[in-house]
Amino acid sequence: xxxxxxxxxxxxxxxxxxxxxxxxxxxxxxxxxxxxxxxxxxxxxxxxxxxxxxxxxxxxxxxxxxxxxxxxxxxxxxxxxxxxxxxxxxxxxxxxxxxxxxxxxxxxxxxxxxxxxxxxxxxxxxxxxxxxxxxxxxxxxxxxxxxxxxxxxxxxxxxxxxxxxxxxxxxxxxxxxxxxxxxxxxxxxxxxxxxxxxxxxxxxxxxxxxxxxxxxxxxxxxxxxxxxxxxxxxxxxxxxxxxxxx
Amino acid sequence: xxxxxxxxxxxxxxxxxxxxxxxxxxxxxxxxxxxxxxxxxxxxxxxxxxxxxxxxxxxxxxxxxxxxxxxxxxxxxxxxxxxxxxxxxxxxxxxxxxxxxxxxxxxxxxxxxxxxxxxxxxxxxxxxxxxxxxxxxxxxxxxxxxxxxxxxxxxxxxxxxxxxxxxxxxxxxxxxxxxxxxxxxxxxxxxxxxxxxxxxxxxxxxxxxxxxxxxxxxxxxxxxxxxxxxxxxxxxxxxxxxxxxxxxxxxxxxxxxxxxxxxxxxxxxxxxxxxxxxxxxxxxxxxxxxxxxxxxxxxxxxxxxxxxxxxxxxxxxxxxxxxxxxxxxxxxxxxxxxxxxxxxxxxxxxxxxxxxxxxxxxxxxxxxxxxxxxxxxxxxxxxxxxxxxxxxxxxxxxxxxxxxxxx
Numbered sequence: 001x002x003x004x005x006x007x008x009x010x011x012x013x014x015x016x017x018x019x020x021x022x023x024x025x026x027x028x029x030x031x032x033x034x035x036x037x038x039x040x041x042x043x044x045x046x047x048x049x050x051x052x053x054x055x056x057x058x059x060x061x062x063x064x065x066x067x068x069x070x071x072x073x074x075x076x077x078x079x080x081x082x083x084x085x086x087x088x089x090x091x092x093x094x095x096x097x098x099x100x101x102x103x104x105x106x107x108x109x110x111x112x113x114x115x116x117x118x119x120x121x122x123x124x125x126x127x128x129x130x131x132x133x134x135x136x137x138x139x140x141x142x143x144x145x146x147x148x149x150x151x152x153x154x155x156x157x158x159x160x161x162x163x164x165x166x167x168x169x170x171x172x173x174x175x176x177x178x179x180x181x182x183x184x185x186x187x188x189x190x191x192x193x194x195x196x197x198x199x200x201x202x203x204x205x206x207x208x209x210x211x212x213x214x215x216x217x218x219x220x221x222x223x224x225x226x227x228x229x230x231x232x233x234x235x236x237x238x239x240x241x242x243x244x245x246x
Numbered sequence: 247x248x249x250x251x252x253x254x255x256x257x258x259x260x261x262x263x264x265x266x267x268x269x270x271x272x273x274x275x276x277x278x279x280x281x282x283x284x285x286x287x288x289x290x291x292x293x294x295x296x297x298x299x300x301x302x303x304x305x306x307x308x309x310x311x312x313x314x315x316x317x318x319x320x321x322x323x324x325x326x327x328x329x330x331x332x333x334x335x336x337x338x339x340x341x342x343x344x345x346x347x348x349x350x351x352x353x354x355x356x357x358x359x360x361x362x363x364x365x366x367x368x369x370x371x372x373x374x375x376x377x378x379x380x381x382x383x384x385x386x387x388x389x390x391x392x393x394x395x396x397x398x399x400x401x402x403x404x405x406x407x408x409x410x411x412x413x414x415x416x417x418x419x420x421x422x423x424x425x426x427x428x429x430x431x432x433x434x435x436x437x438x439x440x441x442x443x444x445x446x447x448x449x450x451x452x453x454x455x456x457x458x459x460x461x462x463x464x465x466x467x468x469x470x471x472x473x474x475x476x477x478x479x480x481x482x483x484x485x486x487x488x489x490x491x492x493x494x495x496x497x498x499x500x501x502x503x504x505x506x507x508x509x510x511x512x513x514x515x516x517x518x519x520x521x522x523x524x525x526x527x528x529x530x531x532x533x534x535x536x537x538x539x540x541x542x543x544x545x546x547x548x549x550x551x552x553x554x555x556x557x558x559x560x561x562x563x564x565x566x567x568x569x570x571x572x573x574x575x576x577x578x579x580x581x582x583x584x585x586x587x588x589x590x591x592x593x594x595x596x597x598x599x600x601x602x603x604x605x606x607x608x609x610x611x612x613x614x615x616x617x618x619x620x621x622x623x624x625x626x627x628x629x630x631x632x633x634x635x636x637x638x639x640x641x642x643x644x645x646x647x648x649x650x651x652x653x
Contacts, residue, residue: 052312053317053319056419095411095423097423098425100409102351115415115419115420
């Protein structure tokens with residue numbers, strides 16, 4: 001049975017069995033997670049940063065397995081051979097001409113990747129949302145002709161990069177169309193908007209997204225996925241430190 | 247009148263010495279102040295030229311406008327500019343540099359620092375890295391080797407022979423990292439440099455930062471006697487024609503705001519000196535007033551015998567002038583002697599300067615100057631003498647009858 005069918009059935013069951021027949025925030029997030037978390041994935045894409053100095057594009061190839069493990073290798077000229085490995089809460093950077101791997105932890109994960117509006121945390125984060133956040137349904141809104149639920153997420157842990165998030169979830173496909181990431185006092189830090197969607201294995205995913213770091217002036221980043229394969233067999237050895245420096 | 251004035255001074259030697267002492271202390275303080283300031287100015291000039299800007303610094307105007315973002319891509323063509331400067335009249339030497347922020351990674355530890363990439367051969371005309379090398383050797387051309395500031399080495403606990411990894415943003419808006427061996431430790435006199443700077447070969451930094459053939463700045467030393475401002479203007483004009491981009495070319499004293507303040511603040515120092523001497527002169531004023539009241543009968547007698555008001559004023563003025571001259575002379579000589587000693591041993595401000603990012607060395611050497619010392623002497627004599635005018639005018643106005651009846 002396809003993932004799309006599972007999500008649909010889940011949706012119907014949740015809506016019909018819920019006391020008032022109305023969907024809850026938790027149900028939305030559960031369906032959203034089911035859509036976006038894959039057992040494994042392999043993608044190729046690009047990050048284009050536009051700022052006061054012009055436009056710069058970096059290309060990459062990425063693999064992920066499970067909730068907390070991912071590997072990104074940059075393929076563009078300026079970053080050729082550089083890699084990022086995330087395992088759990090640790091993130092390692094590999095540079096071909098460096099003797100050692102550079103390990104980033106904690107607040108360092110919020111540093112910008114290649115000067116873009118994306119942080120290392122943004123590029124590598126995974127994990128079930130409801131295990132980290134409390135969800136509240138705020139209402140509904142139409143975004144780019146798409147009916148969406150507005151859900152507010154509040155982090156359970158103080159260590160979260162974005163303690164408060166507001167997301168607009170596509171009612172038909174359970175995909176995030178827009179998001180605002182904020183501090184605990186709800187001061188906005190970043191905004192994300194999906195520009196283009198694509199279908200992968202019957203599920204709609206974001207193909208092109210625009211991210212704006214609100215702490216920077218005149219800067220935004222476009223992240224584009226050119227190809228995406230999901231639930232493919234990937235060896236654990238791909239995500240080891242030894243492989244990183246190979 | 248001179249003989250009379252000198253005799254009057256010795257009538258109460260203790261009081262006269264007290265007045266002279268006050269002037270002497272003021273004069274000594276001013277001499278030391280100017281010596282310290284001259285020493286700071288000379289030290290700062292030296293440091294700016296050696297370690298920061300050369301006598302003239304050249305950058306692209308675009309870089310200068312966006313300086314706070316450290317836009318390495320707004321760089322200069324090293325070969326074209328070097329060729330131009332090597333053949334330019336008035337230029338003694340030039341050298342390309344790249345200054346860039348980085349983070350040092352050593353195992354799990356990391357720390358921000360400043361990288362300064364140099365052509366070590368051409369830098370011999372500018373910085374004295376080989377002289378301030380306290381351990382190890384200079385980096386070899388083409389090898390991943392660097393020098394580290396002594397304070398930074400101590401803070402990180404790394405010495406010669408150890409490997410460190412440098413991570414930096416590049417001219418292609420990416421990041422890059424390379425590992426280097428620490429081959430030498432240098433002790434720049436400026437605390438901030440010692441605590442934060444790594445020195446590496448220019449060609450290594452160009453590779454790390456994807457800046458092949460490019461430099462972030464060029465520094466110039468002018469031939470002796472060449473006016474820096476006019477040479478700087480010529481460099482800008484010819485540089486723009488050669489490189490096809492707008493060039494910022496500035497003499498060192500126009501670059502550093504603190505140094506520019508030093509140069510324009512001389513007037514303030516003279517005002518401070520004026521205040522010091524006025525304070526010292528209050529002793530003379532007070533003493534002279536006391537003398538006038540003490541010698542009231544004498545003044546009345548002198549007036550009765552035909553001495554005019556102007557002559558009374560001149561007498562007291564001469565007394566004040568002789569005391570001021572003696573006090574100022576002693577004060578200047580003592581001040582010069584102390585400044586000379588301190589100029590040899592130095593004043594250690596290391597503790598006070600720690601954490602302060604100024605282009606001034608931690609150890610300062612006051613500089614005495616004959617012209618300044620003579621000026622302080624004359625300044626002291628004139629100010630203190632003029633101060634006695636206040637009470638002497640009072641003395642000249644005393645009526646004969648009033649004075650003769652004064653008890």
